[in-house]
Amino acid sequence: MTEPTPEQTVAEFAETVAKVRAEVGKLVVGQQNVLDGVLTCLLAGGHALLEGVPGLGKTALVRTLASALDLRFSRVQFTPDLMPSDIVGTMVLSENERGHRGFEFQAGPIFAHIVLADEINRTTPKTQSALLEAMQENAVTVGKTTHPLEEPFLVLATQNPLEMEGTYPLPEAQLDRFLFKLHVDFPNREELHQILDRTTGAETPNVQPVLDRNEILAMRQVARDVAVARHVQDYAVRLLEGTHRERKGATDLVKRYVRFGASPRGAQSILIAAKIQALFDGRFHVGAADIRTVTKPALRHRIILNFEGEAEGITSDQVLDELLAAVPESA
Numbered sequence: 001m002t003e004p005t006p007e008q009t010v011a012e013f014a015e016t017v018a019k020v021r022a023e024v025g026k027l028v029v030g031q032q033n034v035l036d037g038v039l040t041c042l043l044a045g046g047h048a049l050l051e052g053v054p055g056l057g058k059t060a061l062v063r064t065l066a067s068a069l070d071l072r073f074s075r076v077q078f079t080p081d082l083m084p085s086d087i088v089g090t091m092v093l094s095e096n097e098r099g100h101r102g103f104e105f106q107a108g109p110i111f112a113h114i115v116l117a118d119e120i121n122r123t124t125p126k127t128q129s130a131l132l133e134a135m136q137e138n139a140v141t142v143g144k145t146t147h148p149l150e151e152p153f154l155v156l157a158t159q160n161p162l163e164m165e166g167t168y169p170l171p172e173a174q175l176d177r178f179l180f181k182l183h184v185d186f187p188n189r190e191e192l193h194q195i196l197d198r199t200t201g202a203e204t205p206n207v208q209p210v211l212d213r214n215e216i217l218a219m220r221q222v223a224r225d226v227a228v229a230r231h232v233q234d235y236a237v238r239l240l241e242g243t244h245r246e247r248k249g250a251t252d253l254v255k256r257y258v259r260f261g262a263s264p265r266g267a268q269s270i271l272i273a274a275k276i277q278a279l280f281d282g283r284f285h286v287g288a289a290d291i292r293t294v295t296k297p298a299l300r301h302r303i304i305l306n307f308e309g310e311a312e313g314i315t316s317d318q319v320l321d322e323l324l325a326a327v328p329e330s331a
Contacts, residue, residue: 006284013222013279019210023068026205028061029198030191036280037182037297038065038156043219044272046179047135047155049120049170049301056184057195058158062116069216070209071113071152078123084130088140089147105142110134111149113213117157121170128174131155135177152216172260172304179269180294181301226275228286233271235329236291240267242323243303251326253319257309262302269298288329296320 004012017039024035034050038061041048050058059075066073076087089108095101109115110131117131134140135155139148157178159170175181187195198205242249243261254261274290281290296317303316 009222010279010282010284013219014282016211016215016219017280020065020068023207023210024061024064026207027064027198028057029194030187031057031061031184034061034182034184035065037180038062040273040276040294041156041179042069042152042154042216043223043276044179044269045152045220046269046272047157047177049175049178049181050156050158050184051161051181052158052184053186054160056186058184059116059118061184062114062156062158064207066114066116067207068210069114070212071216072111073114073116074109074112075116075118076109077118078120078127080122080124082123082127084127085142087127088130088134088142090142105145105147107147110140111147113150113152113154115153115155117155119159120157121159121168123168125168125171128168128170132174132177135174152213152220175301176263176265178301179273180297182297223272223276223279226278226284226286228271228275231330232274232286232288232291234331235288235327236267236270236274236295238327238331239270239291239295239323240264240299242327243299243319249323249327251319251322253314253322257305257312257314258303258319259306259309260304262299266299266302270294273298292324295324 020039021032021035028035038048038050050062052058063073076082085108087108087110089106089111092104092106093101094104120128120131130140134149134153138151138153139146141147238249240262241247242251243254243258243266244250245255245258245261247261270291271286273294274286277290277293278284278286299320300316303319305314305316
């Protein structure tokens, strides 16, 4: 049996992604960039943070995507009284058929392929730290025992940017574990009409699974094999360096308003996401345009503004827009 050519591999990859988009599109209107961002995280082995005001369909998008994938799905509603054991599980006293008693591990909702962490910033740092281990190590520790999580493992966390009362800002270490931070925007007028037609009618479309675990793991390997020329990779490195005020490529906004720039994990996120973006566009090599496309979702949550920047309402997206305009594609 002959190995498929790169062209065939890319075509098959794009066809599979198109099937997933079509299934999700049966229920979810618009939000194409958000869906592609979530798919990028799934195929890159990362996690996604979705930010948007209530009612924009963040939870519906995640649920619909889970229906289009033949994977285990769980949802955790984060609240201030949520404990780490409510997520990872706990040891419970049980009795076997012979009457012998002992402790056994009862797995929590984190033991799924796709975990929806709804309103993640409403729980305490102690509980957030339990999720942090799972996101970083793909395993959880209960007592002295470490329990691995089955791949693929994807955390899709949502947060509301408006209500700050009763919330706990995510620590920088946890934010850095998200491959992407995605903004869920308000739909336009035509999309609003489509939403009303689909949600107030008599019939609800049925979403069918079109992608299973083994196919996802195979697609991950295809993404890793996409070629990146050194000068394209250098473009990603120079963009990352530009987020640090003491580096040569720093722009005026960076020098004035940025306290800490993005970590090296940001460059890793840019590169693997750019490989998947190239496959989305039917190519087996990464171009500078792919780097530009993924830079903002990969870095916006990794830039820490200083007090002056926060006081003047500067956003990390503004900083990145200026950086993308200033840093040339070739050194």
